Amino acid sequence: MIETALVSCDDHLDLNMLPANVWTDRMAAKWGDRAPHVIEQEKGPALWMADGQSWGMWSGKPFSFGGPKPIHTAYDRGGIEDVTELRAGNAKLRLEDMDRDHVWAHLVFGPVTSIKTGDEAFMQACYAAYNDWLYEDFCTAAPDRLIGVAMLPPTPEAAFDELKRLAERGGCRQANLQIAVAEPRLEDKRWEPLFDLLEQSGIVLSFHVTVFPGVTKAFDKYKGSPGATFLHAKMFIDQFLDPFVDLFAWGILERHPKLNIVIAESGVGWVPWVVEELDYRHFRLWECKEFWDDKGGIPHKMKPSEVFKRQVYGTFQQSPTAMRLLEFWGPNNLLWASDYPHPDSIWPNSVRTIGETMGHMNPADVKNIVGGNAARLYGLDLSKATVTAELAVGQAMEAA
Numbered sequence: 001m002i003e004t005a006l007v008s009c010d011d012h013l014d015l016n017m018l019p020a021n022v023w024t025d026r027m028a029a030k031w032g033d034r035a036p037h038v039i040e041q042e043k044g045p046a047l048w049m050a051d052g053q054s055w056g057m058w059s060g061k062p063f064s065f066g067g068p069k070p071i072h073t074a075y076d077r078g079g080i081e082d083v084t085e086l087r088a089g090n091a092k093l094r095l096e097d098m099d100r101d102h103v104w105a106h107l108v109f110g111p112v113t114s115i116k117t118g119d120e121a122f123m124q125a126c127y128a129a130y131n132d133w134l135y136e137d138f139c140t141a142a143p144d145r146l147i148g149v150a151m152l153p154p155t156p157e158a159a160f161d162e163l164k165r166l167a168e169r170g171g172c173r174q175a176n177l178q179i180a181v182a183e184p185r186l187e188d189k190r191w192e193p194l195f196d197l198l199e200q201s202g203i204v205l206s207f208h209v210t211v212f213p214g215v216t217k218a219f220d221k222y223k224g225s226p227g228a229t230f231l232h233a234k235m236f237i238d239q240f241l242d243p244f245v246d247l248f249a250w251g252i253l254e255r256h257p258k259l260n261i262v263i264a265e266s267g268v269g270w271v272p273w274v275v276e277e278l279d280y281r282h283f284r285l286w287e288c289k290e291f292w293d294d295k296g297g298i299p300h301k302m303k304p305s306e307v308f309k310r311q312v313y314g315t316f317q318q319s320p321t322a323m324r325l326l327e328f329w330g331p332n333n334l335l336w337a338s339d340y341p342h343p344d345s346i347w348p349n350s351v352r353t354i355g356e357t358m359g360h361m362n363p364a365d366v367k368n369i370v371g372g373n374a375a376r377l378y379g380l381d382l383s384k385a386t387v388t389a390e391l392a393v394g395q396a397m398e399a400a
Contacts, residue, residue, distance in 0.1 A: 007375065074348070253310075
């Protein structure tokens, strides 16, 4: 057994769990009824409305579709039937849920459906209001435990402006780009100022899976079919593959050696083969060095695997496969997560799950993965943790 502080590096605060006044209390009066607000229907669920369109359900009003649920969340598995208290968005209740799971800190990602609007000025105002609420109203309840991940708009100039504003105010450790809907692709020079600012500020950049309708349109044909459940495995990788390869193909990470990237909730088992293949392509490129000598040369000096281990981190909930790939990832680049309170979450059984999937491993490596790596990446002092977990780890090694 080992005792250690757990830091979960991918947890959520979705639209349905946000307090109803997040935007109405913070956006300028000029936006009027365009600002995101909750409407309660006589029949049907309460909804978030913004700029004349629905953003999705709000859980603060009791509602049931009736009959068995097609999807269970962590709350269902944890025996919580009434979610109208908005537990994920209520700092006090969230901390109680963290205590129940023996988790010291959460990296709190914002809505994975993000903000839907074609008006850039309105979009920027919505992002700024959410981020201000996150840092000023929510995380201040327990700043050592609730570590807010800012949301960045999906275009280079708007993302830069919001990151600059956040960097100047301080307190932001990580900012998330919904990479599946970000435009243009990352090789575009318009992103360079953002990458420069991330390096200068020390703020970590994350890519997180999203569920925008445009991203999930492949599901439409199969809705209502059990087979649609399996399509998530493909969707998660689809969203990340192009931008992940772009980081190496266009030398983004090599040009920005202080830029740290976290790939969140896309799985980590597919990454080793991709990096291995990138290394092979790097060899093939340099094998033909003479061809490129009079064409500007080859800017890719480092092997992709070297750049990867220096700058890329990945989150996972439970992955026996990943635990057997530790030689590739190294003990310092994997970040454990509970994914509270999503359907994929292991809350409130994190301690048990860690024991089942990591019990055979070196205790020092486990301590890194479940908290130590996050502490170094985000500058956390785990000696202050008043909530720790006893993990069934290392017994097999002791027996041997």
